[in-house]
Amino acid sequence: MRRDPLHFAPLLRVIHWLMVVMIVTMLFVGVGMVSTTGPAYVTLLHLHRPLGIAILALVALRLLVRLGTGAPALPPDLDAPQRLAAKGSHVLLYAAMFALPLIGWGMLSAGGYPVVLTRATVLPPILPHDLRLYAVLRFAHTWIALALFGLILLHLAAALMHGLIRRDGVLQSMTWGDARHDRPAAQHEPVAAPAADSIDAEDIEPVSPPARDGDATD
Amino acid sequence: MKKQLLPAALIAIVIGGSATAFAWTAGVIGPRRVSGGTVANALEYNLGGAKPGYRRAHAKGICFAGDFRANGAGSALAGASVLKPGDTPVIGRFSLGGGNPLATDGRNVFHAMALLLRTPDRQEWRMALDDTPIFPVATPQDFVALQYASRPDPKTGKPDPKLMGPFIKQHPETKAFQDYLAKAVLPDSFGNAHYYSINAFRFTDPSGTTRLVRWQFVPETPLTGLDKNTLATLPKDYLVDAFITRTKHTPSRWHLQLIVANPGDVTDRATVAWSGPHRTIDAGVLTIDRAQPEEQGDCRDLNFDPTILPPGIAISNDPLLPARSKAYSTSFTRRAGEGPGPSAAGHDFAGQGAR
Numbered sequence: 001m002r003r004d005p006l007h008f009a010p011l012l013r014v015i016h017w018l019m020v021v022m023i024v025t026m027l028f029v030g031v032g033m034v035s036t037t038g039p040a041y042v043t044l045l046h047l048h049r050p051l052g053i054a055i056l057a058l059v060a061l062r063l064l065v066r067l068g069t070g071a072p073a074l075p076p077d078l079d080a081p082q083r084l085a086a087k088g089s090h091v092l093l094y095a096a097m098f099a100l101p102l103i104g105w106g107m108l109s110a111g112g113y114p115v116v117l118t119r120a121t122v123l124p125p126i127l128p129h130d131l132r133l134y135a136v137l138r139f140a141h142t143w144i145a146l147a148l149f150g151l152i153l154l155h156l157a158a159a160l161m162h163g164l165i166r167r168d169g170v171l172q173s174m175t176w177g178d179a180r181h182d183r184p185a186a187q188h189e190p191v192a193a194p195a196a197d198s199i200d201a202e203d204i205e206p207v208s209p210p211a212r213d214g215d216a217t218d
Numbered sequence: 219m220k221k222q223l224l225p226a227a228l229i230a231i232v233i234g235g236s237a238t239a240f241a242w243t244a245g246v247i248g249p250r251r252v253s254g255g256t257v258a259n260a261l262e263y264n265l266g267g268a269k270p271g272y273r274r275a276h277a278k279g280i281c282f283a284g285d286f287r288a289n290g291a292g293s294a295l296a297g298a299s300v301l302k303p304g305d306t307p308v309i310g311r312f313s314l315g316g317g318n319p320l321a322t323d324g325r326n327v328f329h330a331m332a333l334l335l336r337t338p339d340r341q342e343w344r345m346a347l348d349d350t351p352i353f354p355v356a357t358p359q360d361f362v363a364l365q366y367a368s369r370p371d372p373k374t375g376k377p378d379p380k381l382m383g384p385f386i387k388q389h390p391e392t393k394a395f396q397d398y399l400a401k402a403v404l405p406d407s408f409g410n411a412h413y414y415s416i417n418a419f420r421f422t423d424p425s426g427t428t429r430l431v432r433w434q435f436v437p438e439t440p441l442t443g444l445d446k447n448t449l450a451t452l453p454k455d456y457l458v459d460a461f462i463t464r465t466k467h468t469p470s471r472w473h474l475q476l477i478v479a480n481p482g483d484v485t486d487r488a489t490v491a492w493s494g495p496h497r498t499i500d501a502g503v504l505t506i507d508r509a510q511p512e513e514q515g516d517c518r519d520l521n522f523d524p525t526i527l528p529p530g531i532a533i534s535n536d537p538l539l540p541a542r543s544k545a546y547s548t549s550f551t552r553r554a555g556e557g558p559g560p561s562a563a564g565h566d567f568a569g570q571g572a573r
Contacts, residue, residue: 028243035245037252037358037541114342119529122340131519135554164225
């Protein structure tokens with residue numbers, strides 16, 4: 001799969017934003033449903049299981065695409081601790097995206113529950129019926145979910161920091177925007193993001209700060 | 219630096235707003251909700267403290283196994299495989315109301331039957347049935363309030379009239395239930411009681427027609443009652459021991475009767491009985507031929523959540539159903555973390571060296 005050097009692969013970007021919607025929905029569904037004995041509990045529970053399995057399938061696909069296509073380089077001026085934080089937080093995000101649906105599935109298996117996705121689809125258990133195991137997994141499911149929400153907030157804060165303050169192209173590497181590391185950062189009026197197809201990123205010199213109208217992008 | 223103030227503030231608002239929305243959705247901030255924990259805590263309060271390792275309600279019980287032989291008539295109401303002609307293995311549990319796993323059987327409380335029916339196509343139907351056709355309260359809020367109002371005073375063993383009096387005054391349905399219970403026969407065996415679905419459920423037949431249905435298991439053994447005046451003299455584990463002994467030589471049978479709501483029947487409040495003639499379908503026979511203490515049976519580590527239903531059967535608008543599901547789940551998770559305690563029947567039969 002082809003990837004321009006400043007962006008994640010297009011398929012990866014599509015999966016990323018799709019999973020943003022799904023995972024944020026999932027986390028709100030999860031904490032919402034366990035907070036109530038109202039009718040929302042059963043409705044949300046019926047949504048929670050199939051959505052979780054869909055996330056599991058997508059993250060598996062996503063990891064393959066990510067390993068196959070790699071990631072754009074981080075801006076050269078990021079210091080080592082920030083690089084470590086960036087790399088580490090992404091490993092943790094992937095780990096949580098895999099762990100939560102798998103633990104959910106395993107937890108229902110260990111609790112002796114049917115893993116009902118739709119009226120007609122019931123998944124087989126992946127762990128033996130064992131209440132001690134259920135208790136551990138049930139606990140882990142909650143706390144990893146809360147940790148994932150925290151990680152997502154950090155991820156979002158970092159992305160906005162890159163996009164609004166540093167303006168170093170890191171946020172745009174996951175969108176269809178101008179992802180050069182050295183876009184002019186201190187303009188008074190917002191930089192108009194060129195349409196994605198107007199850039200052939202391989203022609204961009206990453207080091208020299210070209211003037212906007214001097215771009216040889218078309 | 220100044221230029222970065224606005225974006226920094228924007229980031230803070232986005233992150234703070236997301237965290238706040240999350241906390242609100244989780245019920246950490248905002249209006250108080252009745253959660254599964256609220257219900258479990260109320261039950262523990264009523265009991266005078268949690269009994270770790272046991273169900274928060276119906277803590278005392280025994281396991282059983284058997285099968286359900288469907289005659290196919292129930293398929294007229296729902297397409298679930300279990301209602302098609304044939305046999306389905308059954309796991310279940312008989313229990314007595316209350317949160318004390320070692321309480322005496324000589325109490326005028328709910329007798330209950332829980333069932334799990336699983337067909338080879340992984341369709342599953344779990345039920346938690348009581349031997350009364352109606353329930354004392356209609357909503358989870360009222361259930362919680364009843365637990366707080368009816369906590370027995372350690373001195374008298376009876377609820378404080380200063381709390382229970384006003385509750386009963388505000389809840390004629392609870393008074394009606396108490397009056398019913400006072401007059402009703404208290405079964406002298408798990409094997410001869412009627413067991414009722416309590417709530418109504420939504421049945422959808424293969425043609426897509428939806429009907430509201432309650433069901434009951436009608437015993438083949440005629441109902442006989444305990445003498446309510448001499449309950450205190452009943453051996454502590456009379457019902458559980460007698461059923462284990464009876465089942466060694468006599469299977470117990472019930473007919474599953476599906477009862478279709480008439481127009482005008484109350485289907486979203488379990489406090490209201492259906493009266494008069496109803497379309498009733500005998501869907502098959504439940505046979506229980508094995509009974510064991512929880513230590514040896516398969517029922518202890520299951521949550522008999524009545525909202526686990528096969529295709530064609532769904533919950534109604536009765537607010538007790540989601541509440542039962544969530545509260546059972548909370549109870550299940552609590553006791554799973556605590557580890558199981560010995561059962562009353564396990565005590566007795568361990569002492570006798572019986573299996």
